[in-house]
Amino acid sequence: MTINRRKFIKNLGIASLGVASSPSSIFANTHSSKHVVVIGGGFGGATAAKYLRLWSNGDIKVTLIDPLQQHTSCVMSNLVLNERQKLKNLRLYYETLKQKYGVEHLKDKVLDIDSYAQKIDLKHGESISYDKLIISTGIGFKKVSGHDFRKVPHAWIAGSQTNILKNQLAEMEAGDTFVMSIPKSPYRCPPGPYERACVVADMLKRRGGGNVIVLDANEGIQAEKHTFSKAFNGIYSNIIDYHTNVKINEVDSNAREVYTSDGTFEADVLNIIPNQKANRLLKTASLTDGDWAPVDPISYESTIFSNVHIIGDAQATNQPKSAHMANSQAKVCADAIVRSLYNLSIYSFERLENITTNSACYSPITYNEASWLTANFAYDGVSSMKLKHIGEAKEWSRENYKEMYAWANNLFFDSFY
Ligand SMILES: Cc1cc2nc3c(=O)[nH]c(=O)nc-3n(C[C@H](O)[C@H](O)[C@H](O)COP(=O)(O)OP(=O)(O)OC[C@H]3O[C@@H](n4cnc5c(N)ncnc54)[C@H](O)[C@@H]3O)c2cc1C
Incomplete structure (x- = not known):
């Protein structure tokens, strides 16, 4: 041909x-x-x-x-x-x-x-x-001493670990504690861990309350700062306890304990997402x-x-x-x-001028509401990609939640079908 x-x-x-x-x-x-x-x-x-x-x-x-x-x-x-x-x-x-x-x-x-x-x-x-x-x-993933993925799943590559974490979360009751870590940037899906904190906080809230302790290796929220600050300090202020600059030193996967630069945390469900x-x-x-x-x-x-x-x-x-x-x-x-x-x-x-890339992430914030983030890059004409535009939803909404499915289906279709 x-x-x-x-x-x-x-x-x-x-x-x-x-x-x-x-x-x-x-x-x-x-x-x-x-x-x-x-x-x-x-x-x-x-x-x-x-x-x-x-x-x-x-x-x-x-x-x-x-x-x-x-x-x-x-x-x-x-x-x-x-x-x-x-x-x-x-x-x-x-x-x-x-x-x-x-x-x-x-x-x-x-x-x-x-x-x-x-x-x-x-x-x-x-x-x-x-x-x-x-x-x-x-x-x-970078190795964390004592971390056994089967007992303390990271669930940061979708598959069996996602189901293990889902089953552990299903057993949580009102008053229980979920402890999770956020890896040092750069890592897969910048808003993803903050989104996960919101998803679990919402589950606990609907079960009568509980604690979500977030141990962030970074000095602050890495994506959708406006949205996640508002959620952490607003609707989830009684549930989410957010720590910054935390280094994970060791994990006791049987006891579900994590030893960090900020002290030791005990969890009913522990979710360590290692540095990448x-x-x-x-x-x-x-x-x-x-x-x-x-x-x-x-x-x-x-x-x-x-x-x-x-x-x-x-x-x-x-x-x-x-x-x-x-x-x-x-x-x-x-x-x-x-x-x-x-x-x-x-x-x-003509080609070099037109090299652009873009990214979008939709983040569920409550059971039926979501926010979104978008970023566009263009080739700088020399050697790297330059951030041209970054956008974030003004607020989380049901409409965004519906759009999240349309966006994901479009991405799935364009990549695989
Ligand atoms: C909870 C969560 C939510 C996310 N949400 C979003 C979102 O809303 N929007 C978004 O854009 N992104 C999101 N992401 C990020 C997204 O999933 C990744 O960025 C994306 O999958 C990266 O694509 P990739 O092709 O680099 O790797 P992958 O999609 O991970 O594909 C890697 C493939 O390589 C194969 N492989 C590995 N080693 C070998 C080998 N030695 N030989 C042959 N094959 C091999 C694997 O089997 C796998 O199929 C999310 C991620 C997580 C964890």
Whole structure:
């Protein structure tokens, strides 16, 4: 299949959500010699795989590697905790990527990458070669002494841990104490932990009261400051006890106690969300500098190895670690890769001027009300992404709560369907 150059160029600048043109055909068979391997089928990886196929008109062979049959969305997973959402509804399957766009899904785990030979090693299958590699494997956690995830779940990667925490919370009674920690920035989903504090405070309030002790490693609220300050000091002032600059020293997972720079806290339910770093594979493959993987935001190509691109939570730019942002970065990255594989410049003035990314998070504040946060970035013309606009809901509302579902469905659809 030869690529339709005009249509292909027309589609390239489009980086925002839900605006890609539909494929005119089913891309069932690929005979191209160009092969892009995508590691990690979460928000970043799934979006990149889909748009590579769309924007190359099905010419590029795309192999998506993830050990799971489907991805479970962290987005909306705090709502599993108060049983307003079921985990099974947050499962996003790879079938449409396969059937509709011709993405090949390989159910395996990548153990290492040979960036010189352009090959990856799999846990079960034989090693595979790539022309371009995209990695979107998300986060890993820094070790906390005594922390056993099965007893004290972080529930910061949606799945079995979300259900463990949900079951523990279901047993809480009036007067009980929930203790949670907030990791040092940068971490996955800046408003997410504050949102979780509100969700649990609301549950306890409806059961007759209780305590939510929030141990923040940062010097203050990291996102939606106006909203969360108002909630913590207003409707939840009798429940939420917010501490700043707290260092977690050790956890007793059996006793549900946490030893910190601010003293010892005992909990009926303990939720330690550890400090974070790029998923382990990035370090194994020597793609990190410190905790995260440095990239050039005009293509998300690693600044350490060429032909390796890193998007989503694992990369080191100043943009928030969110699913919406991973989706946005995936499109910039797919655009750059398609251009590069067809010998078109990624440095055209028109393109550089139009590199924008955006992020949005909706946060449930009460049982049926939510707030939102949005941030837009644009390429600074030199080397980094510059924050252009940040917006926050004036107040939490039922209307926002409804919009949260529409926004999430749009994001799920644009990334996986
Ligand atoms: C409670 C909570 C609420 C959130 N709410 C929002 C929100 O409202 N809005 C928003 O935009 N974001 C939200 N987020 C953040 C969002 O979920 C993440 O930022 C997003 O998932 C990051 O995408 P990613 O592609 O980098 O990683 P992920 O989506 O985590 O995907 C990583 C994938 O890589 C795979 N993988 C890992 N290692 C390997 C390997 N070695 N080989 C092969 N595959 C591998 C995993 O199986 C996984 O499928 C929330 C997060 C949490 C925890």
